[in-house]
Amino acid sequence: MTPAQTDISFILRRQGGLISRRSHPELAGAIDGLLRRGDLVSVLPGVYAAPDVADAPITRARASQLWEPDSVLTHHSAAQLTFWPAIRVTQVHCAAPSRRARRAGFVISRRHIPADLVVECRGLRCTAPALTALDLTDLLGGEAIDVLLRSRHATLDHLHDAWRATSRRPGNARRGQFVLDSRDNPWSPPERKAHALLRAAGITGWKGNFPVHVCGHMYYIDIAFPEVRLAIEIDGREFHADAIAFEKDRWRQNDLINAGWRVLRFTARMIEEAPELVIAVILDALAG
DSSP states (O other), X not given: OOHHHHHHHHHHHHTTSEEETTTOGGGHHHHHHHHHHTXXXXXXXXXEEOTTTTTSHHHHHHHHHHHOTTOEEOHHHHHHHHTOTTSOOSSEEEXXXXXXXXXXXXEEEEOOOOGGGEEEETTEEEEOHHHHHHHHHHHHTTHHHHHHHHHTSSOHHHHHHXXXXXXXXXXXXXXXXXXXXXXXXXXXXXXXXXXXHHHHTTOOSXXXXXXXXXXXXXXXEEEEEGGGTEEEEEEOTTTTOSHHHHHHHHHHHHHHHHTTOEEEEEEHHHHHHOHHHHHHHHHHHHHO
């Protein structure tokens, strides 16, 4: 191994398998040699990676900021790093203020992100969670906002602030509608639908994901009528995915009942397929 190749190997280890030609012009010849041999591959113009890590989303995310230090990760890439670790990243989205490039695995937009809506996570610049969720509504609808609110990495006020700070963007009226539809703090798509049902039926006096401290625990009731101590629990499709979650929920319900709450349970399918019956059951409970 030549001295230049040794230097490149050190840089690759230090930078997660990446090297930038612009940062190391003195190694340009050695980089070209490794490219010809297949020991490096091009990820973005002037940015190269070791072949075994080149396709990893985190490598591509880091490559975008070696290519353009002022770029900011957005959409799925930012969400995975900040508030939604389980989201699948198939393309790295980033915003660059003055540069563009077309590469497989990347969606690069020419866009300025306000400085107060940029955060750093794992050494990478990302859109703040509220703006990330707003961006994702273009692709995922209200689910991104639900996940954000459930994660408690941002609040409705943060969403409103991010929406106002980017008010001139095309499509922002639609994003604003998602924020408005989230005004009662839904944490899942079934909860969002249940909130819409309650509003359409003119039912008031309820709060979404209402915090209560009972039996030494803090619980968040999906939909609560605090004045009459009626709790509405919405079970999504992923509900009871494992035995521990099933048993934990039974303890939670017992604690609520012992603290004087009545509990009604509905599934996502019930809300979707029998909305009138759901409302009728809730009205009966409120009248009781």
